[in-house]
Amino acid sequence: MPERQLTNNIRVLRFHAGEMTQAELGKRVGVTRQTIAAVEAGKYSPSLECAFRIAEVFGQPLDEVFRWEPKKSVSRRGASDSTTP
DSSP states (O other), rough: OOOEEEOOOOOHHHTTTTTTHHHHHHHHHSSOOOHHHHHHHHHOOHHHHHHHHHHHHTTOOHHHHHEEEOOOOOOOOOOSSSSSO
């Protein structure tokens, strides 16, 4: 099964919501600014309840805010694909 990752549109939605700050969104959702920053950056996956609350703030369905997508491959420059004995 291919690896997947949770991605989101929170930054764009905050911008379209009058440039809402992470702190303001956090207050409305009931979490800290740091939690919103981590979720937005993809470093932390929110609870299902938190994800629904975020979507509700923006008046969007959950799948318009969050997506479960295949992980993008990261190529390592200078790394050899061959194995050495």
